[in-house]
Amino acid sequence: MVYGFIIHSITADKKSAAAQQQQQQQQFSVPTVYLSQYYTSEGNDDNTIKRQSIILARVLYDYQFRYGCENTKPDERLHPDWAVSYIQRQKEQQLITQMSMQPGGYSGSSSSSSSTSPAASSILSRADSSYREGIFKINPSQSTPTISSPNDPLSLLSNDYPNLFTTPKYVVWKNLLGVCFTMICDQDENRLLAASFLTSFSNILVDYYKSILSKSSPQEIFSRSDEILVLLNSYMPNGQLLYSSQQFAKHIKSNVPTL
Numbered sequence: 001m002v003y004g005f006i007i008h009s010i011t012a013d014k015k016s017a018a019a020q021q022q023q024q025q026q027q028f029s030v031p032t033v034y035l036s037q038y039y040t041s042e043g044n045d046d047n048t049i050k051r052q053s054i055i056l057a058r059v060l061y062d063y064q065f066r067y068g069c070e071n072t073k074p075d076e077r078l079h080p081d082w083a084v085s086y087i088q089r090q091k092e093q094q095l096i097t098q099m100s101m102q103p104g105g106y107s108g109s110s111s112s113s114s115s116t117s118p119a120a121s122s123i124l125s126r127a128d129s130s131y132r133e134g135i136f137k138i139n140p141s142q143s144t145p146t147i148s149s150p151n152d153p154l155s156l157l158s159n160d161y162p163n164l165f166t167t168p169k170y171v172v173w174k175n176l177l178g179v180c181f182t183m184i185c186d187q188d189e190n191r192l193l194a195a196s197f198l199t200s201f202s203n204i205l206v207d208y209y210k211s212i213l214s215k216s217s218p219q220e221i222f223s224r225s226d227e228i229l230v231l232l233n234s235y236m237p238n239g240q241l242l243y244s245s246q247q248f249a250k251h252i253k254s255n256v257p258t259l
Contacts (some may be wrong), residue, residue, distance in 0.1 A: 001039065001040075001041055001186050001189060001239055001240065002184070002185055002186075002236065002239035002240070002241060003038065003039065003043055003053075003169055003179075003183075003184040003185060003186055003239075004036065004043050004052075004184040005036070005037045005038075005051065005182070005183050005184070005236070006009075006033060006035065006036045006037075006055070006056065006181075006182040006183075006250060007033070007034045007035040007036075007179070007180070007181055007182075007222050008031045008032060008033045008036075008056055008059075008179070008180050009031040009032040009033060009034075009179065010059070010060065010063055010175055010178065010179070010180040010181065016153040028049070029134050030096055031060060031180070033052070034054070034179070034228075035220040035225040035228055035229060037229065037232065039239030040239075042165075043164060043184075047163075047164050050164065051164045054133060054164065055171060058138070059134075059171065059180060062134050062136055062173070063134065063173070063175065066134060070089070072086075073086050073087075081157045108174045118130065129161075130203055132174065132175045132176075133172075133173060133174040133175065133195070133198075134172075135172045135191060135195070136169065136170070136171070137167045137169070137170050137171075138165070138169040138171060140166065140167070140168065167187060168187045169184050169185065170186075170187065170189065170191055171183070171184050172185065172195050172198060173198075174192060174198040174202060176203075176206065177206065177213075179222050181198045181202050183197070189241070190241065193241045195240060197235075197241055200244070201232070201235055201236075204231070204235075205221075205222070205228065205231070211222045
């Protein structure tokens with residue numbers, strides 16, 4: 001079962017490796033929460049705010065680590081293979097930028113019926129970098145001592161796990177338009193289904209608000225918690241993930257204005 005669902009802000013600052021490492025060694029600040037929903041009695045107890053802050057701090061750490069790995073050029077002498085991969089990614093990003101500036105967008109054609117070429121599709125698929133989504137496990141029963149710095153953020157976060165979580169949890173998150181969709185699941189939940197839900201739900205929201213997004217920032221849209229909560233309860237009733245077909249997703253999407 002789904003333990004909780006959160007929509008919150010996430011940073012995307014392009015910093016050097018040294019600056020990122022310095023920031024990771026500092027205590028995390030809590031991102032802005034646009035919506036949070038918990039489906040268990042434990043999730044709604046007196047420790048809800050503290051538990052949520054720890055989860056979001058861990059998501060932010062995971063995101064910043066992945067972002068740094070993707071966007072920091074390694075030393076060519078120490079890691080030649082990684083350096084080549086980094087240069088290749090930079091070239092692909094430049095090509096994507098050039099393609100997006102063409103009249104027909106990524107397809108390079110002004111015709112709305114034209115499709116993206118296989119080569120462009122391959123590049124676009126690789127452009128969906130790993131720092132845009134992730135998954136990690138919270139294991140409250142883990143008591144193996146580790147040697148780490150007193151300022152290690154992961155150590156500071158994990159010290160509170162046994163007091164806030166009674167069972168292991170998986171956290172699945174996805175970053176879209178500078179907004180992060182985070183789902184906390186029980187250990188036996190289908191994590192592939194959870195990741196698929198985040199993709200579908202975030203895309204439905206963006207498509208539903210596309211006319212408003214052209215005039216406003218995503219942060220202003222996702223702060224409409226009441227509207228999003230109604231859609232969330234229709235798409236994931238009582239925290240139960242559903243095996244949905246494409247037809248079912250289209251059906252829910254068509255009913256959004258009437259919810």
